[in-house]
Amino acid sequence: MKEIGEFGRFQKQPFFVLCLLSATFTPIYVGVVFFGFTPEHRCFSPGVAELSQRCGWSLAEQLNHTVPEWGGHGTTFGSRCRRYNVDWNATGLSCTDPLGSLAGNRSSVPLSPCRDGWLYDYPGTSLVTEFNLVCEDSWKLDLFQSCVNAGFFIGSMVIGYMADRFGRKLCLLITVLINSVSGVLVAFAPSYTWAVVFRLVQGLVSKEGWLTGYVLTAEFVGLSFRKTVGVIYQLAFTVGLLIFTAVAYVLQHWRWLQLAVTLPNFFFLLYYWCLSESPRWLITQKQNDKAMEVIKRIAKGNKKQLPLSFQYLKSEDDDGEKLKPSFLDLVRTPQIRKHTCILMYSW
Known part of the structure; x- marks a missing residue:
């Protein structure tokens, strides 16, 4: 990399498009804040609207006369989850004190759950x-958000292994495709159960696609630039958070918001033509010819001359077995054991 450019023009272009991927990961990670927004609510009581209209109440007067006080009657649910068990269509109700005209004392009026829904x-x-x-x-x-986190946990192990076994680029494209399709299905979910199922699928692949993009950025640059691209890649996530907040401010219907933040992911399938496979991974898989093609493209894109000694990539064990990924690699050497323990403790 020092010879062909550690972070030249060739690396900057794919790094930019991968930062776009990082930005679009935000709605999955923190989207429940907007998708699952819980506004002020109260029980729907049949007949209240008609009585309020007949009596000419303002909204504040309607709430005062028909909604139980918060925490009243010894209940821990309060006015959001209980309603007065009365017939608001009954004749003879007073407009000044409707509950008093029924029972004489508001505290003696029985309460019931919200059988007819909420407002x-x-x-x-x-x-x-x-x-x-x-x-x-x-x-x-x-549960809706816990399924996403469960998907993160399971997918991190499965997709991470796949990226080491079958390649970063293929893994990235597969996760982008599944994430995009499942995101659209969430927007059209006919029920809560299906919304949870499709959200779980998104969790299984979304963070893993984000991590695969992180790995690609780190493996395409020289050692001295790894920290820089890592920080910028995560800054892109923060920029995505700001954009997502602005979009959520405009689109206050969760299905439209879900579509708006999901559809751009389909453009990332163009990575098939925009990105190259990691040359480092190709070398570990003994695919030296393909690795040399990528290295030559990097040198050409950075306007660097590939040294003659690099024209043919050879290894003493070209005919040996490919390096196979294993979870034992996380603790195989003292240095990697130390890094693994530090990262696990930090998370």
């Missing part, structure tokens, strides 16, 4: 408002 003070939609993931079902929103 949300939000102009858009989210997973919470569409599938009513509140009160007794609020745990389902946590």
Whole structure:
């Protein structure tokens, strides 16, 4: 790399497009903040709207007369998850004190769960408002994000092995394709269950695609630039966070937001023509001819002259076995054991 350019023009172009991949990973990592936004909500009570219209109440008056006080009647759910168990269509209800005209004392009016759904003070939609993931079902929103994290965990081991076994470029393209398709399916999920399933699939491949892009950037540059490209690659994630926040501000309907942040991923399939396989990986797989083709393209792109001694890449064990990846590689030498332990502790 010192001879053909550690971070020249040839490396900067693929590095830029890989940074775009890093930026689009944000919605999967923190998207639940917007997709699963929980607005202020209250039980829907049949007849309240008609009574409010007849009495000419403002919204504040309607809430005061028809919604239980937070934490009242010894319940831990409060007004968001309980309603007064009364018939608001009953005749003779007072507009000044409707509950008093029924029971004489508001505290004696029985409460019941929200059998008829909820009303949300939000102009858009989210997973919470569409599938009513509140009160007794609020745990389902946590499950939605936990499935993504479970996918990260499983996929990191499986896809990481595949990248070492079958190549970085192939692995990247496969994860991009699956991530794009599953992201679209999330946007069109007919139910909460299907949304969780498709989100789990996204978790299985999305972070692993991001990590594979990170590996490619590190293996295409010289040692002195590895820290720089690593930091910039993660800065691209932060830029993606800012852009995602702006898009979420404009698109307040979670399905449209999901589509808006997913469709650009299909353009990353063009990496098939834009990216080369890692020459370092090709050498470990004894594919020296292909590695030399990549090295020559790097030298030509950086306008460097390939030294004569590098014209033919040879190795003493060309006819030996390919280096096969193994989880034991993480602890095989004292130096790598130290790095593995440090990184595990940091995470």
